[in-house]
Amino acid sequence: MTVISNEPNPSSISSNGSSKSLWTNFRFMRMFIAYALATFGDWFDALAIQVMVAYRWGADPLIIALIPVCMAVPGILLGSVAGVLADRLHKVKIMMLCDVITVLLTIAILFAPSAGWLLPLLALRAMMGVFHIPAQQALTRQVVAEAHLFQASSLNGFVNQCSKVAGPLLGAVILAVFSPQVCIIINACTRLVSGAVLWPLRRLTEKLEPSASDGIPSEAAGTTESLFTQWQKGWRFIYSSRTLLSTILFGCFGLMAILMIDYQFTTLFREIKPGNEALIGWLGSSAGAGAVVIILLLNRLPRIGYGWGLGGGYLLIGAGIAALGWVSSQTSEFWVIIWGLCIGLGNGLFMVTLNYLLQKETPPAYVGRVFGIQNSLSSVVLVVAPLAGGALIQVVGPSPTFQYIGIATLVIGIAGIVLQRILWVGKQPHQAESTGENQQEPVRQA
Template sequence: MTTVSNPSNESLDGSTVPKTPPNTLKSNATFMRMFVAYALATFGDWFDTLAIQVMVAYRWGVDPFIIALIPVCMAVPGILLGSLAGTLADRVQKVRIMLLCDAITVVLTIAILFAPSALWLLPLLALRATMGVLHVPAQQALTRQVVAEEHLFQASAMNGFIAQCSKVAGPLLGAVILTLFSPQVCIVVNAVTRLISGGILWPLRQLSENTKSSSALNGNAETTETTAQYELRNETQPESFRAQWREGWRFIRDSRKIMSTLVFGCMGLMAILMIDYQFTTLFREIKPGHEAMVGWLGSSAGAGAVAIILLLNRLPRIGYGWGLGGGYLLIGAGIAALGWIGSETALFWIVVWGLCIGVGNGLFMVTLNYLLQKETPPAFTGRVFGIQNSLSSVVLVVAPLVGGILIRSAGASPAFQYIGIATFMIGIIGIVLQRVLWAEGKSPVATLQE
């Protein structure tokens, strides 16, 4: 571990790091700086995503198979490097990882401007996605350290709010810029926002990172004990990268809440992503000539997610079963209902079911991030989020392919009904069995001591 506490409690700019947590999250200057940087980077990414799609499909006119390879190339780094990136985040200073990733992302984004063809574009996108794989666990691990437990749920809600707003506003603003200028301008905007993001994080580059800070504040006996045992072992005999990587997997295996969450999350995510790219297929069959339906559905889903996150931001916490299971229940109900719409169905109902899906998505994502933050010791946060990223990336590649096969064999409407009902039932299971899935389990400390 290269991150050590600062006995003098001095921050980079010479100020004193408070020994007690701020009274409110907004008074936490370190988190707010991270939050603003995250917001800028997220909005820039959505500008970029839309521009690349337009450039490849309309300007270059490439084969549909090449277009299909774009999300695959962006997911493969997560599959291969997610858990390794998490281990790296737990070994070295997290802010410096984030700054390095931002700098390399700027360079790769500018390189995309000069890509002459898709054969050059795909490896550049894969390399840039690798920077995101390294950045996410470092950001989550640092958040776990600088935010007190009583503010973790609010921090997850704020980050979720920005993520959902960027999905709505990013493509809209990107479309305006595309209309007035060109895809290249959108790509430049992303490079600039990422550069500014790095500049905002720059004053934190030598921030003292203390893995004991959050656990000492939260009073979680299991978390505090786990962190203490981990730090004691590393003070006497520093572990190798491989040993820490294996230890991360063992921690997840022996933590009932984390294991249940990852398995439960991947099951639901598999069902959702099977139809995530197939809404256009559904509307093309049921309402041909109504291309705007997809836009209305996406906008209403985004609005639903933003609305529920604003509501959650006012709450101190939420029950894991109600958040995760309830989120899947609402998403499944919305997907199944879309499978039963007909050619005469009014636009009003499309908007209603879009809101239902969005509320469920926002509820699930905020609860997921909050649970992983709260139930993971600071010393393991990077590895847990890195492993979660690896598993999600596998699902991201496999699920759309399975969904496409199902829709081709059964038809769009029946496939939406089946997948919606399956997701709904997963949500019911999460609510009914929440005391089993997320009950207090045996501390993983014993295993870590072996």
């Protein structure tokens, strides 16, 4: 339905919308660099903000606990709407606008006098990410040839995991030498550069193809359909696709289990190894390293089976979490690093497969909506799961909670592998029949 054309006519993209190599697809490489800068910046000042709130302002634990909640609420309220806008509006302009507003909000955070000002600013900044992600994923689906989608998902996952490790690590170094404010300024600069990298793509235009849909020319349909109608079609498309529906539900169940203990590793280590405060850092670094290793391996493959990727990822994560639940004060730190690697391997395997599946099984006209809805549901889990996990730890204690949650996650992973033919193999509904919209044609030159 929608065709992207580019006036500069880059030589790396052939007339059928594909390039010989992903590395010579200059549209994707610009998006990739911008995404890397934005992701690195987000993780770079995460530690600085926590230090500023906890140590410089002396905020109580409730205020600290509200930080992830405030950052998740925009996704719950606006995730699916952001997906609709990504499918309706110019995607590059959405991303650039989000980068500019993020810069302004980050500078405002720098001058926030108290937590009462900081929390709303963090929520607004998180809102920009809610609008940015569906636009970025939808544009990726259009500018990347289908044969390169898995590699593109692997590269994005690689950057995300590296940023989780390198961002806080370098942020901690800057924090030790300078101050939290310097980290926040660096984040603002990375976002500014991210927008500048996207600037040459502003000439990408979207034109409606004169194909019919429900007896109405797509050009007329595209201009007359309301935001609410397209929002409904997004939900209806997911409901009609067994692969997408199974994936999102499977992902939410597993994510619920994982996030119940995601913020409780410090609680566990405080109980079993109270004198080793650096252990949480070793765990985080080993998990990040595991994710990077598996993503580098996956990047050499053309694709991966959905059941093995999603189910296998949860199996490894569950095994690592359960094993940490059996760690005692006499256990060597070496095993904590090993179980962290196991969790990281599972996390990288799951996230790459998830993003690839959502891209591959969704027509370009619906990518923004699918990722927006998935982000909205994940945000709900992000708020509910930590509260449930904290309550469970209060009742049974940290170690048993990790054992129970780890075993539950492992069982979910095994179920995904065993039932993969039921969950992810089957004929998909025809797009025109199930949604009333035709699939977009590949990217081509004007």
